[in-house]
Amino acid sequence: MLDAPPDTKRAPPKDPYQGIRCPKCFWRPVASSRWMCRQPCFHVWNTFDTRGKCPACQYQWQDTQCLACSRMSPHEDWYEKPRGEDA
Numbered sequence: 001m002l003d004a005p006p007d008t009k010r011a012p013p014k015d016p017y018q019g020i021r022c023p024k025c026f027w028r029p030v031a032s033s034r035w036m037c038r039q040p041c042f043h044v045w046n047t048f049d050t051r052g053k054c055p056a057c058q059y060q061w062q063d064t065q066c067l068a069c070s071r072m073s074p075h076e077d078w079y080e081k082p083r084g085e086d087a
Ligand SMILES: [Zn+2]
Pocket: 022, 023, 024, 025, 026, 027, 066, 067, 068, 069, 070, 071
């Protein structure tokens, strides 16, 4: 008798933050990670849902602080680039 695991047809949910990591310490954000906007907005959201743009005040963050090492890095640097993209 085949011992098929249940739900084999349903693919596991894709990690929406795949390919995103802190360029300094390689910490990876998760869906529950939260960043806070500057004053007087103080909106709290996951900055990787909006590519660094605050959904409340539309402020575009150029740098993103790591929740693990607390260092700031350019938001674009958080996205892993495919190899060979360097000019
Ligand atoms: Zn870090």
